[in-house]
């Protein structure tokens with residue numbers, strides 16, 4: 001570098017140092033306000049999903065670049081996470097083990113200041129929060145290629161927990177291994193869904209005699225691959241980092257827009273954020289007529305549906321339960337009318353929660 005370049009570099013670095021000092025001071029001023037808000041809340045619920053969604057939406061709107069709106073929101077996600085931890089540190093139960101996409105979703109939603117608690121099953125995630133051993137739960141509910149996560153939906157029917165948020169995560173799968181290169185791989189471990197999502201890539205890039213073994217999670221697959229150089233795993237970034245594996249191939253999922261949606265569950269109901277969703281479960285006696293009876297009051301009252309999923313009820317042989325996600329907040333007038341009408345035709349209607357739509 002020339003003297004002139006060195007001089008320019010120093011000028012910019014000096015400017016960055018001065019700006020960093022200002023940012024630090026302002027972040028701490030923000031933290032002081034959050035701390036005082038915590039005192040005003042007087043030991044009540046500190047996490048306010050609707051306010052967090054509003055803060056992040058506003059940041060995206062205010063942002064003028066060169067950082068992207070998403071990048072700016074992610075930075076503020078972390079600042080808010082630390083501010084919230086000053087009020088009260090949160091523990092988030094998730095479908096483990098460590099390194100799963102569900103943990104990545106929990107961190108995306110609550111930031112790094114929240115502690116995450118891995119659970120062995122979706123049932124345990126619900127139980128732990130119901131018992132008060134963790135503050136919130138994060139559980140997968142649907143994948144864009146594989147469809148609904150039935151266990152989460154079934155548990156929602158009986159659980160006292162409310163949905164207070166959603167997280168949408170792009171799922172990127174990588175082929176991971178302790179050693180370099182594709183030679184000598186005898187087995188590939190992954191969760192059955194991930195093996196299915198990378199099926200075409202595996203057919204094209206690995207010899208036919210490489211065994212594909214499905215295990216309980218992608219993180220478990222990465223752990224197994226870390227123990228044996230003749231094995232590889234399909235898993236995401238978090239698992240690759242945790243088990244210090246090489247990425248032999250990145251983003252090997254067949255479907256480039258592969259996303260998973262997760263629910264955030266807790267004992268509180270969220271307040272209106274302005275861009276909300278409501279999840280309902282509706283039970284009706286027989287499927288053919290029931291589908292129309294359930295969808296019609298929503299449509300007629302102008303409540304738009306973003307998801308509709310039917311599952312056999314676990315209580316009656318021919319009964320179906322319908323899971324509907326609709327746009328809007330529970331006490332919107334049209335929502336209230338539609339719900340009252342639904343109650344006339346359905347065996348039961350349960351509101352699983354009204355909550356802010358995912359912002360980042």
Ligand SMILES: O=C(O)C(=O)C[C@]1(C(=O)O)C=C[C@@H](O)C=C1
Pocket residue numbers: 034037038046047048049051052055079080081083084087
């Ligand atoms: O506004 C509040 O209620 C706060 O506690 C402050 C704050 C924030 O840092 O902006 C922190 C945590 C809440 O979940 C929402 C927002």
